[in-house]
Amino acid sequence: MHLLIPAAGMGKRMGSDRNKLLITLLGKPLLAWTLIAAENATSISWIGIIGQPEDRADLENILSNIFISKPVQFIQGGSTRQQSVYNGLQELPDEAERVLIHDGARCLATPDLLDRCAAILATCPGLIAAVTVKDTIKVVDNTGIVIDTPDRSNLWAAQTPQGFEVKLLKACHDKGRDLGWEVTDDAALFEKCSLPVTIVPGEETNLKITTPVDLAIAEFILKSRG
Numbered sequence: 001m002h003l004l005i006p007a008a009g010m011g012k013r014m015g016s017d018r019n020k021l022l023i024t025l026l027g028k029p030l031l032a033w034t035l036i037a038a039e040n041a042t043s044i045s046w047i048g049i050i051g052q053p054e055d056r057a058d059l060e061n062i063l064s065n066i067f068i069s070k071p072v073q074f075i076q077g078g079s080t081r082q083q084s085v086y087n088g089l090q091e092l093p094d095e096a097e098r099v100l101i102h103d104g105a106r107c108l109a110t111p112d113l114l115d116r117c118a119a120i121l122a123t124c125p126g127l128i129a130a131v132t133v134k135d136t137i138k139v140v141d142n143t144g145i146v147i148d149t150p151d152r153s154n155l156w157a158a159q160t161p162q163g164f165e166v167k168l169l170k171a172c173h174d175k176g177r178d179l180g181w182e183v184t185d186d187a188a189l190f191e192k193c194s195l196p197v198t199i200v201p202g203e204e205t206n207l208k209i210t211t212p213v214d215l216a217i218a219e220f221i222l223k224s225r226g
């Protein structure tokens, strides 16, 4: 299975002055943890790292300090995650019929989650790892008044990996570019094209490192894994 890792963000919500994936987490750059999970996922045979040119030297340095036995390709990122994944899709080898996409920032995903997604992707055109929502969610209007409390049993929090048939996802991205759709994940493009996206139970620990508190939580989780 081919794996694309979007790693071309900035980390504005982290308040970082550089790509947050270069921040050290328990002795290793954040992205190193993601790459180690990809290395240990037996289903993954090829890794595309989507990064910004100014981070290239740091990304290569990460690779030189960990053991990755699989072919790795660097791909130039775009100004949004959507644009970065679009670029990644263009660079996939011709033989890639299906692809998993996993955020570099979700560095606690286990190899088992990647392998489960790869196995299920053989049976469906699109999938998303997700977990049920634990909180009661409120819909609020622009004056700050709650207008709805949706039924929680239908709410899932999106994660990555997300996986797709390459031809279909490329067509969805192309349509999104033509029509000016702006989305935060690839499943949303599939949905907008009325294509089915299958839920794969994700992992509660598979958080996206977004703000400084996530770093502290991630460190706790990694330490508890021993």
Ligand SMILES: Nc1ccn([C@@H]2O[C@H](COP(=O)(O)OP(=O)(O)OP(=O)(O)O)[C@@H](O)[C@H]2O)c(=O)n1
Binding pocket: 005, 006, 007, 008, 009, 010, 011, 012, 013, 014, 020, 021, 050, 077, 078, 079, 080, 081, 082, 084, 085, 103, 104, 105, 106, 208, 209, 210
């Ligand atoms: N232009 C971009 C923006 C984001 N990403 C990647 O998409 C994933 C999810 O994005 P997010 O966590 O929002 O990362 P940032 O864009 O870095 O964060 P922020 O929105 O706080 O700036 C991350 O692995 C990030 O590196 C990307 O490849 N290209």
Ligand SMILES: C[C@](O)(CO)[C@H](O)COP(=O)(O)O
Binding pocket: 081, 103, 157, 158, 159, 160, 184, 185, 186, 208, 210
């Ligand atoms: C793809 C994603 O990680 C799924 O949770 C997420 O949508 C990335 O973007 P966000 O803007 O940080 O939600």
